[in-house]
Amino acid sequence: MAAQTSFAAPPTPWSRTLAEPKIHESAYVHVFSNLIGDVRVGENVLIAPGTSVRADEGTPFHIGRNTNLQDGVVVHGLDQGRVLGDDGESYSVWIGNNSSITHMALVHGPAYVGDHCFIGFRSTVFNARVGAGSIVMMHCLIQDVEIPPGKYVPSGSIITNQQQADRLPDVQEQDKHFAKHVIGINEALRSGYHCAEDTACILPIKNDMATTYQSKSPVAEVVDHVRQLLAQGYRIGTEHANKRQFQNGGWKSCSPIQATAESAVLGELQSCLADHAGEYVRLIGIDAKAKKRVMEKIIQRPEDAPLTFSGAASSNGYTAAPSYASNGHKPSAAAVDSSLSAQIRQVLGRGGKIAVEYANKRQFQTSSWQNAGFLQASGESGVVAELNRILAQQAGNYVRIVGVDPVAKKRLLEAIVQRPNGQATVSTSSASSNGFSSAASVSAPAASSDLAGQIQQLLNQGAVIGLEYADQRRYRASSWTTVPPIQGRSAGEIANAVSSFIAQHGNDYVRLIGVDTRAKKRLAEVVVHRPGAKAPAAASSASYGASYSAPAASAPVSAGSLSAQTVDQIRQLVRAGHKITLEYADQRRFRINSWQTAGVVQASNESGAIANVEAILADYAGMYVRIIGTDGSKRRVLEAVIQKPGK
Numbered sequence: 001m002a003a004q005t006s007f008a009a010p011p012t013p014w015s016r017t018l019a020e021p022k023i024h025e026s027a028y029v030h031v032f033s034n035l036i037g038d039v040r041v042g043e044n045v046l047i048a049p050g051t052s053v054r055a056d057e058g059t060p061f062h063i064g065r066n067t068n069l070q071d072g073v074v075v076h077g078l079d080q081g082r083v084l085g086d087d088g089e090s091y092s093v094w095i096g097n098n099s100s101i102t103h104m105a106l107v108h109g110p111a112y113v114g115d116h117c118f119i120g121f122r123s124t125v126f127n128a129r130v131g132a133g134s135i136v137m138m139h140c141l142i143q144d145v146e147i148p149p150g151k152y153v154p155s156g157s158i159i160t161n162q163q164q165a166d167r168l169p170d171v172q173e174q175d176k177h178f179a180k181h182v183i184g185i186n187e188a189l190r191s192g193y194h195c196a197e198d199t200a201c202i203l204p205i206k207n208d209m210a211t212t213y214q215s216k217s218p219v220a221e222v223v224d225h226v227r228q229l230l231a232q233g234y235r236i237g238t239e240h241a242n243k244r245q246f247q248n249g250g251w252k253s254c255s256p257i258q259a260t261a262e263s264a265v266l267g268e269l270q271s272c273l274a275d276h277a278g279e280y281v282r283l284i285g286i287d288a289k290a291k292k293r294v295m296e297k298i299i300q301r302p303e304d305a306p307l308t309f310s311g312a313a314s315s316n317g318y319t320a321a322p323s324y325a326s327n328g329h330k331p332s333a334a335a336v337d338s339s340l341s342a343q344i345r346q347v348l349g350r351g352g353k354i355a356v357e358y359a360n361k362r363q364f365q366t367s368s369w370q371n372a373g374f375l376q377a378s379g380e381s382g383v384v385a386e387l388n389r390i391l392a393q394q395a396g397n398y399v400r401i402v403g404v405d406p407v408a409k410k411r412l413l414e415a416i417v418q419r420p421n422g423q424a425t426v427s428t429s430s431a432s433s434n435g436f437s438s439a440a441s442v443s444a445p446a447a448s449s450d451l452a453g454q455i456q457q458l459l460n461q462g463a464v465i466g467l468e469y470a471d472q473r474r475y476r477a478s479s480w481t482t483v484p485p486i487q488g489r490s491a492g493e494i495a496n497a498v499s500s501f502i503a504q505h506g507n508d509y510v511r512l513i514g515v516d517t518r519a520k521k522r523l524a525e526v527v528v529h530r531p532g533a534k535a536p537a538a539a540s541s542a543s544y545g546a547s548y549s550a551p552a553a554s555a556p557v558s559a560g561s562l563s564a565q566t567v568d569q570i571r572q573l574v575r576a577g578h579k580i581t582l583e584y585a586d587q588r589r590f591r592i593n594s595w596q597t598a599g600v601v602q603a604s605n606e607s608g609a610i611a612n613v614e615a616i617l618a619d620y621a622g623m624y625v626r627i628i629g630t631d632g633s634k635r636r637v638l639e640a641v642i643q644k645p646g647k
Contacts, residue, residue, distance in 0.1 A: 018036065018037045018038070018055075018056060018059075019037060019038035019059075019060070020038075021035045021036075021037070021038070021039040021040075021041065021053075021055075022038075022039070022040045022041065023035070023039075023041040023045075024041060024042055024043040024044075024045065024065075025043075026043045026044050027041045027042065027043060027044065027045040027046070027047070028045070028046050028047065029041070029047040030047060030048055030049045030051070031049075032049040032050055033047050033048065033049060033050065033051040033052070033053070034051070034052045034053070034054070035047070035053045035054075036053070036054045036055060036056050037054065037055030037056045037059050037060070037061070038055050038059045038060035038061065039053050039055050039060070039061045039063065040060060040061065040062050040063065041063045042062075042063060042064045042065035042066075042067070042097070043065045043066075044065055044066045045063055045064075045065065045066070045067050045068065045069075046067075046068040046069070047063075047068075047069045048068070048069060048070045048071045048073070049071050050071045050072045051069050051070070051071065051072065051073045051074075051075075052073075052074050052075070052076075053069070053073075053074075053075040054074075054075070054076050055077065055092065055093075057076070057077060057078060057079045058076065058077020058078050058079055058081070058092030058093065058109040058110070059077065059092050060091055060092065061075060061077070061091065061092060061093045061094075061095075061109075062085055062087075062091050062093070062094045062095065063095045064095060064096045064097035064098070064099065064115065065097050065098075066097055066098045066183065067095055067096070067097060067098060067099045067100070067101070068099075068100050068101070068182075068183065069095075069101045070100070070101065070102045070103045070105075071103050071104075072103055072104040073101050073102075073103070073104070073105050073106075073107070074105075074106045074107075074108075075093055075095075075101075075106075075107045075108075075109075076093075076106075076108050076109065077092030077093050077108060077109025077110065077111070078092070078108070078109060078110065081109065081110035081127065082109075082110055083109070083110045083111065083112040083129065084112075085112075086115075091109075091112075092109035092110060092111075093107055093108075093109040093110075093111050093112075094111075094112045094113065095107065095113045096113060096114045096115035096116070096117065096132065097115045097116070098115055098116045098183060099113055099114070099115065099116060099117040099118070099119075100117070100118050100119070100179060100182045100183055101113070101119045102118070102119060102120055102121050102123075102182070103121045103122070104121055104122045105119045105120065105121065105122065105123050105124070105125075106123075106124045106125070106126070107119065107124075107125045108124070108125070108126040108127075110127055111125050111126060111127065111128055111129075111130075112128075112129040112130065113125060113130045114129075114130060114131050114132030114133070114134065114149065115132045115133070116132055116133045116179070117130055117131075117132065117133065117134050117135070117136070117179075118134075118135045118136065118178075118179040118182065119136045120135075120136055120137040120138040120139070120140060120155065121138045121139070122138060122139050123136050123137070123138060123139060123140040123141070123142070124140070124141050124142065124143070125142045125143075126141075126142070126143045126144075127143060127144050128142045128143055128144060128145050128146065128147070129145075129146040129147065130142060130147045131146070131147050131148050131149030131150065131151065132149045132150070133149050133150040133171060133176075134147050134148075134149060134150060134151045134152070134153070134171065135151075135152050135153065135171050135175050135176075135178075135179055136153040137152075137153060137154055137155040137156075137157075137228070138155045138156070139155055139156050140153050140154075140155065140156065140157045140158070140159070141157075141158045141159065141160065142159050143159070143160050144160055144161070145159055145160065145161065145162050145164070145165040146162065146165060147159070147165050147168065148165065148166065148168075150170055150171050151165070151168040151169070151170060151171065152168060152169050152170060152171045152172070152175060152231070153168060154227075154228040154231045154232050155228060156232065156294075157232065163518055167518075167519075168231075169231050172227075174220065174224075218299070218307060219307050219308070219309060222269070222283065222299050222307060222309075223266065223309065225283060225285075225295065225297060226262060226265055226266060226269070226283070227262060229285040229294070229295065230260065230262060230265065232294075234285045234286055234287055234288075234294055234295075235257070235260075235285075235286040235288050236257045236265050236269070236283070236284070236285065236286070237253065237254075237257060237283075237284035237285075237286050238253070238254040238257065238269060238272045238281060238282070238283060238284060239251040239252060239253050239254065239281070239282050239284060240252055240254055240272070240276040240279045240280065240281045240282075241279060241280045242278075242279050242280075242302075243279075243280075243302060246280045251282070254272040254275070254276070254281075257269065258413065258414060258415070266309045267309075269283070269309075270306070270307065270308065270309050271416065271419075273299070273300050273306040273307055274306045275364070275419070276300070277305075277306050278302050279300070279302060280298060280300065280301055280302065281298070281299055281300035282296055282297060282298045282299060283295070283296075283297045283298075283299050284296055344380065344383065344401070344403070344413070345380060346412075346526065347403035347405075347412050347413055348379075348380060348383070349526045349527060349528075350405065350412070350511075350525065350526060350527050351405070351406070351407065351509075351527050351530070352403045352404055352405050352406070352412050352413075353374050353375075353403070353404050353406060353615060353618070354374065354375045354383055354387075354401055354402070354403055354404075355371070355372070355373065355374045355375070355401070355402040355403075355404060355611045355614075356371075356372040356373065356374075356375065356387065356390050356399060356400070356401055356402070357369040357370060357371055357372060357399070357400050357401075357402060357607050357611075358370050358372055358390075358394045358397045358398060358399045358400075359397060359398045360396075360397050360398070360420075361398075361420060363398075364398045368606075369400070369605070369606075369607040370607065371567075371606075371607045371610045371611060372390055372394070372399075373614075374404075374611070374614060374615075375387065387401065387417070391417070391418050394418065396420050397418070397420065398416060398418065398419055398420065399416070399417055399418040400414060400415060400416045400417060401413065401414075401415055401417055402414055402607075402608075402611055404611055404612070404615045405615075406615035406616065406618055406619050407475065407476065407478050407619070408478060409599050409600065409601070409602055409612060409615070409616065410602060411603075411608065411611075451495050451498060451499075451512070451528060452491045452492055452494075452495035453491075454512065454524070454526060455491040455494050455495055455498075455512070456491040458514035458523060458524055459491060459494075461514070461516070461523055462516065462518070463514035463515055463516055463517075463523050463524075464485045464514070464515045464517055465485065465486045465488075465494050465498075465512065465513070465514060465515075466482065466483065466484075466485045466486065466512075466513040466514075466515060467482075467483050467486065467498065467501055467510060467511070467512060467513065468480035468481060468482050468483070468510070468511050468513060469481055469483070469501075469505050469508040469509060469510045469511075470508060470509045471507070471508050471509075471531075472509075472531060475509045476619060480511065482513075483501070485515075486498070498510075498512065498528065502528070502529045505529070506529075506531070506532075507531050507532075508529075508531065509527060509529065509530055509531065510527070510528055510529035511525055511526060511527045511528060512524065512525075512526045512527075512528050513525055562610065562613065562614060562617075562642070563642070566613075566627065566640070566642045567610060569627065569629070569638060569640065570601075570606065570609050570610055570613060570627070571606045571609075571610075573609075573629040573637075573638065574603075574605065574606050574609050575606070576631075576637075577632075578629045578630060578631050578637060578638075579600070579601075579629070579630040579631075580600070580601035580609060580613070580627065580628070580629060580630075581597065581599070581600050581601070581627075581628040581630065582597075582598040582599050582600075582601070582613065582616050582617075582620075582625055582626070582627055582628070583595040583596060583597055583598055583625070583626050583628060584596055584598040584620045584623045584624060584625045584626075585623060585624045586623055586624070587624075587645060590624045595626065598616050598619070598620055598625060599612075599616045601613060601616075613627070613642075617642075617643055620643070622645050622646070623643070623645060624641060624643065624644055624645065625641070625642055625643035626639060626640060626641045626642060627639075627640055627642050
């Protein structure tokens, strides 16, 4: 212990009755730190320069053995409020054993920090408990909550209610290694301070640090960034630029990453890196609600080899992304993201339509996708067969599938399913455990997802099951009527209730809703019945898994429904930045020129706009439809009929 350390208390109402700090002889308290009042410091503790530990107002404080308080840490407490220490006594501040309170952090009582905890730089813990083994990263606020043991708090988090605390992710093994490493470094510092004047003493410590310290690999750093962004609810994006574009700040976006699962995001990220080898690539963190970027970090430079995340599974809990084969062929995106088949089923189940787009290498670099049209099949197996045919025709090109919601006029899915030199086949054989028959093929599942199976998945996520219904007019307007939540003890019981409801609403659209009541958000919206479709059979509690199949989506309109002239008009409007609107009229209204709005095209690129127009046309079959182009001054630059009844 440093003999010159100041323990003098400033004149306050508590100064005259303050106890003296009790410091174990093996602890080290730096001369430029300050301890005041009843502070009980355990063995092998390090209190670094610039630290202020003031038990003058709130008191006493406990700092457990092998714990370190790094430079600039402040520990203080309010006069009111106490926490229960591990020894059963009351404390203003309790900091357990083998914990690390890092640079500039604030622990303000009443506060409890358990054993083996890590409190990151400039983070604050106030009127809170942090359970043993938890890791709080940088610039966090922990207030008025109890963090359960073994939880990970990402950088920048503000945790001020118990619901947020309970939903925090668990600490991973790599995080434990990081915290243990920090403890080891500070133990070396404590020993170093004790023998700073003795060269023979300090040299073995320096050598030991040199052999034990290992910096994080680039792969581990990227995985950490992705994990932290997803844990905070942010979306992941990527941008790329060649050397000239990089100098001019001309970044271009890679294909959007729709996935939210860590392994799937890493798979799509690896595909982007491989597609843009020899270029700069940067990782983007996006706050979708605030519509702003929260992070931009370059993760690849022209001289770098593309990162491979196949080694991340052993230490980070991620499913390894498959590496490229020795022949240099790249797998399809379906092999990387095993949720693709389920996503296609969800699009069809919601009444969506599947379109296909393709691009050669040059077009892919400029995001100039060409439209191959909608897949006309009405069922999943038919969609797979059509996709198989198109992939064979487009061998050597990039191919992606697009899921479109014709009612909401938006894209539900974008996924690349083929890359140049990859195998261009979609198998119709039975699926493997991940839903695909091989690394370069998309397999059709043996059967459509069953109703009770969907319900069971939602129940496993803690969701409440509800229903909504709409007649054909309200369905087009996306105006659903909600019924009270379904009460049931099992998926089978709830499935029976859904079947009964569908039987009563045979002429309506019915959709299943899964609601997370704690987060106050919907987890799923799936159309399970359409007018005229046969109602599902009731499910028994023993055999509900095969008792119900979701009705197939109605056949989408073909891409051939648009003439070449209409396609050219759409492209010209998009390139000019004009707004595109569609209007419709039945024969009577057409005669009197009384048009009604069918929808606004939301897509910002040519292929998306074409797909959007085709989706709207499908909803107004048998009617006149015209396209309207409007410039920035709200002046019409185009007005043309693109669909007539019976054509």
